[in-house]
Amino acid sequence: MSEHLDAKAVEVLNTNDRGGYTVPTARLYPYQWNWDSAFVALGYGAFDRVRAWTELEYLLEGQWGGGMVPSILFRHNDPDYFPGPSVWQTQSSGQSVPPMPSTGISQPPVLASVMRELVASGDDYDLERAAQMIDQVAGWHEWFQRDRSIDGVVATVHPWETGRDNCPDWEIGLRGMEVDKSLEPYQRKDTEHADPRQRPRQDQYDKFITLVKFARERDWDQRLFSDESPFLMADPGIHFILLRANRDLLELAEQVGNTAAVEKLKPLIATAEQASQQFWDEQLGAFTARNMRTGEFSGGVSNASFLCFYADIGTAAQRQSMMEHFERIQKSVQFLMPSWDPAAEGFDSQRYWCGPVWPQMNYLISQGLAEQGYSQHAQRVKQDLSQLIQQSGFRECFDPLSGEGCLGTEFSWTAAIWLAWASPNKQELAA
Numbered sequence: 533m534s535e536h537l538d539a540k541a542v543e544v545l546n547t548n549d550r551g552g553y554t555v556p557t558a559r560l561y562p563y564q565w566n567w568d569s570a571f572v573a574l575g576y577g578a579f580d581r582v583r584a585w586t587e588l589e590y591l592l593e594g595q596w597g598g599g600m601v602p603s604i605l606f607r608h609n610d611p612d613y614f615p616g617p618s619v620w621q622t623q624s625s626g627q628s629v630p631p632m633p634s635t636g637i638s639q640p641p642v643l644a645s646v647m648r649e650l651v652a653s654g655d656d657y658d659l660e661r662a663a664q665m666i667d668q669v670a671g672w673h674e675w676f677q678r679d680r681s682i683d684g685v686v687a688t689v690h691p692w693e694t695g696r697d698n699c700p701d702w703e704i705g706l707r708g709m710e711v712d713k714s715l716e717p718y719q720r721k722d723t724e725h726a727d728p729r730q731r732p733r734q735d736q737y738d739k740f741i742t743l744v745k746f747a748r749e750r751d752w753d754q755r756l757f758s759d760e761s762p763f764l765m766a767d768p769g770i771h772f773i774l775l776r777a778n779r780d781l782l783e784l785a786e787q788v789g790n791t792a793a794v795e796k797l798k799p800l801i802a803t804a805e806q807a808s809q810q811f812w813d814e815q816l817g818a819f820t821a822r823n824m825r826t827g828e829f830s831g832g833v834s835n836a837s838f839l840c841f842y843a844d845i846g847t848a849a850q851r852q853s854m855m856e857h858f859e860r861i862q863k864s865v866q867f868l869m870p871s872w873d874p875a876a877e878g879f880d881s882q883r884y885w886c887g888p889v890w891p892q893m894n895y896l897i898s899q900g901l902a903e904q905g906y907s908q909h910a911q912r913v914k915q916d917l918s919q920l921i922q923q924s925g926f927r928e929c930f931d932p933l934s935g936e937g938c939l940g941t942e943f944s945w946t947a948a949i950w951l952a953w954a955s956p957n958k959q960e961l962a963a
Contacts, residue, residue: 541950835890
């Protein structure tokens with residue numbers, strides 16, 4: 533069974549390869565996505581190291597002059613996708629004009645951590661390829677601190693930037709904004725390619741597009757976007773992933789003797805570590821999202837909450853509280869880790885980020901748990917994903933109650949995580 537899935541996973545990546553970059557899946561996501569490509573590189577690393585680094589090089593080709601690496605690179609215009617380059621209009625920006633059409637927001641910066649993983653499992657070739665990218669990636673990390681941070685807390689101006697588009701985390705931020713009355717009529721495409729019941733609601737989507745229009749009218753000035761956006765929330769996902777990525781990039785910079793990058797990264801790490809406590813909701817006893825305009829916490833535990841272990845954040849008491857949430861949640865589902873607490877308002881086992889299990893999140897969560905000494909819990913998270921894939925294939929995400937696959941099929945990052953981590957034959961593949 534696992535040998536068959538290994539071969540199938542390689543086939544999925546090869547099928548979604550567009551000649552240097554990989555789409556998440558055909559039709560539903562026809563472009564190059566930021567954190568998708570990073571995870572995809574891990575998968576290629578299991579059987580083609582050159583192709584793995586090429587994926588990351590292609591991603592960095594879209595970096596803006598100010599340092600941001602966009603969430604999507606529009607290398608062509610596909611009418612099967614909305615909102616495409618004609619909606620974002622980033623190349624008409626008077627700011628740092630991007631080298632190609634792209635979105636005007638970023639995504640969780642897992643790139644540096646993937647680079648470190650490839651170097652750790654590789655040889656001098658991998659280290660040389662990483663060394664060529666360090667300065668660009670450090671510039672991206674600096675951008676987060678300069679243009680997306682409030683008092684050291686990495687915030688987000690759009691739910692799409694978090695990668696967790698419609699997670700109930702964002703409801704308190706979306707409630708406080710209005711849909712732009714001059715918004716032009718538009719036709720969604722995502723609900724044509726996937727079950728609408730599993731996609732974001734229409735009222736949410738109207739606000740998503742309102743935020744795009746808001747930034748477009750401000751010429752994609754990133755600092756202005758953060759300062760004035762009607763939606764501004766602290767995201768534990770981005771903040772914890774960036775903190776870990778800064779540490780991983782620092783290690784690579786020290787390894788290759790890039791002293792300039794080392795000096796840039798050390799203060800970024802110190803600032804992020806100090807700001808991490810602002811995510812702690814004492815009443816809930818968990819790290820959660822927070823509305824930066826009002827100070828209100830989201831009131832629920834998400835899978836991003838458990839990235840505190842990945843970021844090596846939290847006091848002994850806070851970690852104990854997080855593990856109590858872990859054990860409570862695992863009793864209420866068949867498969868870990870749901871994207872939203874089943875006991876919290878807004879849980880939906882099949883609607884996008886309101887409940888399903890996400891492969892890349894299980895990978896990060898399990899890695900963090902293992903590093904902090906919670907080996908049995910880490911193994912449970914890994915085994916559950918392995919079982920889900922064996923049961924339902926390379927789907928975009930999975931129902932934590934039934935194990936049913938949800939949304940996209942033949943999905944690249946699911947295949948990649950299988951090859952790099954979840955497959956029982958991972959070691960043989962790497963050899």
